[in-house]
Amino acid sequence: MKMKHLGATAALIIVATLAACGGKAMFAVSCTISGLNNPGLVLENGSDTLSVPAGATTFTMPRQIAYGESFDVEVLTQPAHMTCSPVFGNNDSAGHTTAINAEFTCAQNTYSLGGTINGLTGSGLVLINGSQSTPLTVLTGATSFQFAALVADGTPYGVTVFTQPTGQTCTVDKNATGIMGGSQVNNVVVDCVNNPT
Amino acid sequence: MKSLFVRSGLALLCTLVLASCGGSGGGSMLLSGTITGLTKTGLVLVNGSETDSPLPGDLSFQFPNLIAVNDNFDITIKQQPTGAVCTIANNVNTANIYTVQQTVVTCTTNTWTLGGVVNGLKSTGLLISNGSDVVSPTPSATTPGAQVLFRFPVKVADGAAFGVTILSQPLTGTCTISTANNVGTMPPSDALGLIVNCI
Numbered sequence: 474m475k476m477k478h479l480g481a482t483a484a485l486i487i488v489a490t491l492a493a494c495g496g497k498a499m500f501a502v503s504c505t506i507s508g509l510n511n512p513g514l515v516l517e518n519g520s521d522t523l524s525v526p527a528g529a530t531t532f533t534m535p536r537q538i539a540y541g542e543s544f545d546v547e548v549l550t551q552p553a554h555m556t557c558s559p560v561f562g563n564n565d566s567a568g569h570t571t572a573i574n575a576e577f578t579c580a581q582n583t584y585s586l587g588g589t590i591n592g593l594t595g596s597g598l599v600l601i602n603g604s605q606s607t608p609l610t611v612l613t614g615a616t617s618f619q620f621a622a623l624v625a626d627g628t629p630y631g632v633t634v635f636t637q638p639t640g641q642t643c644t645v646d647k648n649a650t651g652i653m654g655g656s657q658v659n660n661v662v663v664d665c666v667n668n669p670t
Numbered sequence: 671m672k673s674l675f676v677r678s679g680l681a682l683l684c685t686l687v688l689a690s691c692g693g694s695g696g697g698s699m700l701l702s703g704t705i706t707g708l709t710k711t712g713l714v715l716v717n718g719s720e721t722d723s724p725l726p727g728d729l730s731f732q733f734p735n736l737i738a739v740n741d742n743f744d745i746t747i748k749q750q751p752t753g754a755v756c757t758i759a760n761n762v763n764t765a766n767i768y769t770v771q772q773t774v775v776t777c778t779t780n781t782w783t784l785g786g787v788v789n790g791l792k793s794t795g796l797l798i799s800n801g802s803d804v805v806s807p808t809p810s811a812t813t814p815g816a817q818v819l820f821r822f823p824v825k826v827a828d829g830a831a832f833g834v835t836i837l838s839q840p841l842t843g844t845c846t847i848s849t850a851n852n853v854g855t856m857p858p859s860d861a862l863g864l865i866v867n868c869i
Contacts, residue, residue: 601833603801604784604826604856624802631799633833633853650799650837 500567502534502544506557508579514557514657515550518576522549540568546575554626554655555579582626584653587619588661595638598664600645613638618663624653632661641665695802697738699765703745703773704730709817710751710779710829715758717745724775731775741765745773753828753858754779781825782856784832786790786864788818788845796845798836804837807866820866834864843868 502518512527521536538544543566548557557579567573586602590611598611606622624630633651634643647662678730685782701717705728715722717733724731737743745761763769784800788807792814798805803824810816826832834852836845845868 601801601831601853603799603803603834604824604830604832605801605803608831628802629797629799629804629837631801631833631835631837633835635831635833635853650835652837 497540498568499537499539500542500573501537502573502575504533504544504546504563504575504577505531506577506579509552509555509557510579510581511552511555513550513552514548514555514579516546517549518544518546527552532537537659538567542567544573546577548577552579552659555581566594581628582655583623584626584655584657585619586622586624586630586632586653586658586661587617588632588648588659588663589617590643590663590664590665593638593641593643593663594667595641597636598638598641598643598663598665599636600632601635604631608635611638617659618661619659626653626655628653630658632663633664638648638665641667688741695767697736699737699767699770700732701734701735701737701743701745701765702730702771703760703775705775705777706864707777707779707826708754708756708775709753710754712749712751712868713747713754713756713775713777714749715745715775716748716788717743721748736751737765737770739766743770747775755777778823779827779829780858781827782858783821783823783860784826784834784856785819785860785862785866786866788820788866788868789869790815790866791818791840791845791866792843793841795838796836796840796866796868798822798834798847798864799837800824800832800834801854809840819862820864823860826861828856828858832856832861836866845869 509529510527516523518534521534523533523534533655546563557577560576560578565573593615596613600609602620606620609620611618629652632645643663643665646664648660693760705724708724708728709726711726715723715731720733720735722731722733747756747758748815751784754777756775759774760772790819794808796807800822803822805822807818807820834847836847845866848865
């Protein structure tokens with residue numbers, strides 16, 4: 474009994490001594506980021522926030538965390554015209570790996586391109602946006618169209634008729650060209666008329 | 671004894687017949703590989719006397735006959751696609767369960783320059799677009815209004831569609847693109863016949 478008591482006391486002393494040695498190891502919450510071309514990004518780890526400038530490839534959150542403490546680095550505010558998201562390691566606990574290194578990636582926002590079609594009765598109308606997107610075959614009788622490929626914010630576009638429908642001639646009459654803004658474009662107007670017989 | 675002799679002979683005969691049937695194709699494994707970037711017709715792969723003709727969009731190929739363990743194979747490109755160039759890797763080896771599926775064929779479609787001329791351009795600001803690809807011709811420095819050439823920075827793949835529009839007018843004057851050839855399919859050569867007229 475006496476012996477057991479002594480053992481427990483010794484254990485207590487060891488624990489107390491270790492704690493006094495400087496407590497737990499501290500970890501920097503460091504991250505890498507790719508594709509950040511625009512300003513405005515703010516990241517958060519709990520209440521700890523950081524603004525990251527355009528062009529940055531690495532950043533470290535201001536507050537260090539202790540061994541065992543969990544972290545969750547998330548996007549608080551997206552940069553202009555872009556969306557950034559975590560790829561790997563943004564949500565873990567300190568000490569799980571020798572160093573914290575979360576990865577983020579950013580990409581320009583993309584929006585759909587399309588519009589209305591008037592008077593299409595023939596079949597085989599094909600619309601294109603330059604050489605970039607897969608040519609879009611429009612169904613007979615369609616009154617609207619939308620390219621499958623999205624267009625990035627700030628990127629030019631130009632819609633033309635690649636193949637005329639049978640018995641008709643279609644022209645892109647309004648808003649054929651432009652530069653993609655911060656929302657989808659659906660104001661391109663294609664008018665089709667019957668060919669003279 | 672006689673019966674045994676006959677049986678042995680038959681067995682030997684059977685073995686010989688089977689062996690001659692199979693040859694190098696008498697194995698148990700598919701000789702295959704992966705393909706990337708194939709958009710054109712005409713590619714022919716060959717291994718010995720066997721050929722395979724992958725089609726545009728195919729992501730893999732396989733030869734019709736099976737191959738045996740320890741058979742040697744040597745897959746080569748017998749014919750390139752029209753309008754594209756393919757290369758082949760991991761194509762020579764001794765057959766085993768790993769090597770028979772490690773050949774990689776990588777194809778790149780030929781690309782060509784799209785462009786033309788602008789007549790009557792007297793100021794800057796003209797933007798000509800092929801979808802997201804934009805070129806900004808500048809007027810002749812010595813003779814404003816003289817014909818200038820333009821080329822789109824991004825080449826267009828053989829057989830791909832193009833459609834050229836005026837994205838932005840110059841500071842002075844109005845330009846239109848000739849609709850005779852502003853939309854088309856890229857030929858297997860540079861297409862430099864676009865015409866933009868400014869007034």
